[in-house]
Every structure is written in C-alpha cells, then in structure tokens.
Amino acid sequence: MMLSDLSDEKLAELAVEGDADAFAQIVRRWDRRIFALCYGMLGREEDARDCTQEAFVAAYRNLSNFRGDARVSSWLHRIAINQCLSLKRRQRVRPEDLVDDSDPAFANAFKADGRTAPSILTERSERIRVIRQAVGALPVELRQVVVMKEFEEMTFQEISETLDMPLSTVKSRLYNALRQLKMRLEDTPVEVS
Amino acid sequence: MMNTLRTNCELSAADREALAVELLYAESANERTVQFEDHLAECDYCAFAFASIAHARLDVAEWQSVEFAPLSTPKIDLPLVAQPHGFAGVVQRFVNSLNGLAWRPIAAVSIMIAAIGASAIFLARAASQNELALTAAKPADARLLSIGIPYGETQDIEADVIPPSVTARPAAPAKRNTVAAVKADSRVKRKEIREPLDLDERNDIADGSLRLSVLFDELDAS
Numbered sequence: 001m002m003l004s005d006l007s008d009e010k011l012a013e014l015a016v017e018g019d020a021d022a023f024a025q026i027v028r029r030w031d032r033r034i035f036a037l038c039y040g041m042l043g044r045e046e047d048a049r050d051c052t053q054e055a056f057v058a059a060y061r062n063l064s065n066f067r068g069d070a071r072v073s074s075w076l077h078r079i080a081i082n083q084c085l086s087l088k089r090r091q092r093v094r095p096e097d098l099v100d101d102s103d104p105a106f107a108n109a110f111k112a113d114g115r116t117a118p119s120i121l122t123e124r125s126e127r128i129r130v131i132r133q134a135v136g137a138l139p140v141e142l143r144q145v146v147v148m149k150e151f152e153e154m155t156f157q158e159i160s161e162t163l164d165m166p167l168s169t170v171k172s173r174l175y176n177a178l179r180q181l182k183m184r185l186e187d188t189p190v191e192v193s
Numbered sequence: 194m195m196n197t198l199r200t201n202c203e204l205s206a207a208d209r210e211a212l213a214v215e216l217l218y219a220e221s222a223n224e225r226t227v228q229f230e231d232h233l234a235e236c237d238y239c240a241f242a243f244a245s246i247a248h249a250r251l252d253v254a255e256w257q258s259v260e261f262a263p264l265s266t267p268k269i270d271l272p273l274v275a276q277p278h279g280f281a282g283v284v285q286r287f288v289n290s291l292n293g294l295a296w297r298p299i300a301a302v303s304i305m306i307a308a309i310g311a312s313a314i315f316l317a318r319a320a321s322q323n324e325l326a327l328t329a330a331k332p333a334d335a336r337l338l339s340i341g342i343p344y345g346e347t348q349d350i351e352a353d354v355i356p357p358s359v360t361a362r363p364a365a366p367a368k369r370n371t372v373a374a375v376k377a378d379s380r381v382k383r384k385e386i387r388e389p390l391d392l393d394e395r396n397d398i399a400d401g402s403l404r405l406s407v408l409f410d411e412l413d414a415s
C-alpha cells in the first residue's frame with residue numbers, strides 16, 4: 001500500500017516508529033493548509049512561511065508526544081497556532097503593524113491586472129490593508145475559525161473535529177467573527193490618497 | 194422619516210447564527226436553511242444580520258484571493274534527526290506505544306502511593322532516631338555530669354527554652370539552638386583548657402557571662 005493511501009493517523013503511527021517518509025507525506029498533505037492558517041493568523045507572508053516551517057519542525061521533533069488517539073489535523077493546528085502566538089509575542093506586533101506594506105509580496109499582489117487604473121489599485125490595496133488589520137484585531141479564538149474557513153477552506157465539520165469543539169460552537173464563533181469584522185470595517189473608513 | 198425594521202422573528206440567537214452561516218457557506222443545506230432563506234424576505238432583523246456577515250465574508254475572501262492565493266507553498270526543510278535504532282529504538286517505540294494508553298493517571302497514582310510510602314518510612318525512621326537520640330544523649334550529658342555540671346540542671350534549662358517538639362530532636366543540634374546549651378558548651382571547653390579551676394566556685398555565679406569573664410580573667414592571669 002502506498003503512503004498516499006494511508007490516513008493521517010496511520011502515517012503518524014509510522015512516523016512515530018521512525019518512518020521519515022511517512023512524516024514527509026503528512027507534510028505534503030498539510031503544508032498548504034498550515035501555511036494558509038499561519039498567513040491568515042499573522043497577515044504577513046514571511047512570518048507565515050517561518051511559522052509554517054517552525055510548526056512542522058516542532059511537530060517532527062515532538063512526534064513522541066503525539067497521542068495515538070488524537071487527530072493529526074488537531075495536533076498540527078494546535079502546534080501551528082502556538083507558533084503563531086509565540087511569534088507575535090516575540091515581535092510584540094501591534095494590529096496596525098500586521099503587514100508591512102513595503103513588503104514586495106504585498107506590492108506584487110496588486111500588479112496582476114495591468115489595465116487597472118492606479119487610483120483603483122491604491123483604493124483596493126488600502127481596502128485590503130484595512131481588512132487585514134480588522135482580521136488581525138479579532139480575538140484569537142474567533143480569528144482562528146474565520147481563517148480556517150476562508151483560508152483553509154475547511155467545512156464546519158472539519159473545523160469542529162480539528163478544534164475538538166461542537167459544531168454549534170464553530171458556527172456561533174464564525175458568525176460572531178464576521179459580525180465583529182463588519183463592525184470594525186464600518187468603523188474604519190478607507191482612506192485613499 | 195424613520196425606518197422601522199419589519200420583524201416578527203421567533204428565531205433564537207443561536208438558531209439565527211447557525212442558519213445564517215449555513216446559508217452563507219451553502220453548507221449542510223436542509224429544509225431549515227431553505228425556510229430561513231424564505232424568512233429573510235420577511236424579517237428585516239435577520240436579513241440585516243445576514244447581509245452583515247455576508248459583506249464581511251466577501252471582504253475576507255477578497256483578501257485571501259488577492260494576497261494569499263497567488264503565494265507559493267513554502268518548502269519545508271525537516272531537520273536530519275536520526276531515529277533511534279537497535280536497543281534505543283526499541284525503548285523509544287515502547288515509550289511511544291504507551292502514548293495511546295491511559296498511563297498518565299496510573300503514573301500519577303503510582304507516584305502518590307510512592308510518596309505516601311516514602312513519607313511513612315521517613316516518619317518511622319525519624320521516630321526511632323528520636324528514641325535513639327534521647328537514649329544517646331545520656332552518655333554525653335553524663336560526661337557533663339562528670340565535670341561538675343549537674344545533668345538535671347541542664348535538662349531543666351533546656352525544657353524551659355525549647356518546645357517539646359524541638360527537644361525531641363537529636364541532642365547535639367538542639368544544644369546549639371539554646372543559650373543554655375551554648376553556655377554549658379563553653380563551660381565544658383573552658384574546663385578542658387583549665388582543669389585546675391575551681392568549678393564549684395564558678396557554679397555559684399548565676400550569670401553565665403559573668404562566669405565566663407571570670408574565667409577569661411583567670412586565663413589571662415595564667
């Protein structure tokens with residue numbers, strides 16, 4: 001049987017026994033989602049890349065702590081969220097500094113459509129900056145749910161299982177996250193120079 | 194003109210929240226979500242709530258599609274941590290195999306039992322040592338008696354100063370903790386140095402410091 005056919009939990013079991021290829025398979029399966037999670041939580045590409053790397057390394061080094069009855073997705077998400085929080089604590093990031101707009105990746109994001117007028121590009125980039133700030137200002141437990149939904153594109157059921165919380169709580173948190181976002185965005189007018 | 198919300202809403206907040214996100218993400222569609230969609234047409238309160246989260250969702254989705262979607266996934270470099278082989282590997286796998294079991298509560302209870310056992314042994318040993326200390330103290334005090342300090346007198350002084358729990362401890366440290374014991378100790382040392390001294394005369398002096406000063410004077414004189 002190929003490694004790609006195995007469940008996450010079976011792969012983790014093999015990895016715990018020393019099969020490095022099994023862990024590599026877990027990485028391939030989850031790297032995009034964990035990167036999406038870190039990006040949505042931190043709002044800065046470089047930080048998200050570092051955090052994703054650190055999360056997988058931490059997971060690999062702590063394989064022996066992986067409980068056989070746990071879900072790999074829950075375990076990886078917990079590690080990744082901890083890495084995000086720890087990075088933010090280290091940086092003492094203020095919500096308005098979530099992303100450095102001088103970051104080339106940020107600037108490149110608005111170069112896709114060469115026909116768009118500069119004023120529209122500026123307005124759009126400003127809008128995105130405001131949205132990013134508003135998401136970054138959400139409490140962690142609400143931000144996590146909205147990021148898992150929008151960036152990782154997980155279903156309610158997957159979020160519920162990953163965070164080990166009732167489905168009703170997931171929906172309630174998502175609703176409240178979006179409500180709070182709406183209020184924050186209304187309070188923050190978009191300024192275009 | 195003042196706008197009033199058309200609402201005849203009987204939904205609980207929890208139901209409204211759940212139905213709104215289910216409809217927004219088109220997930221778990223069922224008869225209730227279809228009914229909720231119809232309800233939005235006649236309930237401004239729910240329609241407003243739904244529109245709010247829908248706008249916010251579009252904003253986040255825009256951020257995701259503009260900034261995140263074009264990014265490449267980072268290549269993960271794992272450290273070259275050699276997995277243990279041979280005996281170490283067997284031990285590691287055994288430890289890992291315990292991970293899925295409910296061994297933590299068992300370990301906690303075992304540690305508690307071990308701690309209680311160790312405490313009992315310690316207390317038992319301490320009690321027997323106290324008995325030994327009390328019996329062993331007599332020869333030492335008997336030595337004091339032999340050089341002229343009445344055994345009973347020392348006991349009385351210590352009993353006044355040291356609480357019973359302290360006196361029950363081994364004799365040597367307890368002596369260090371009392372003024373009487375220090376004075377008595379000094380007396381013994383002086384006696385060793387100046388054997389010919391007339392201790393009967395010294396014992397007539399109630400104050401230890403005076404007695405010591407007399408001894409020092411005699412030493413200086415000699």
Ligand SMILES: [Zn+2]
Pocket residue numbers: 200201202203204232236237238239240
């Ligand atoms: Zn309603």
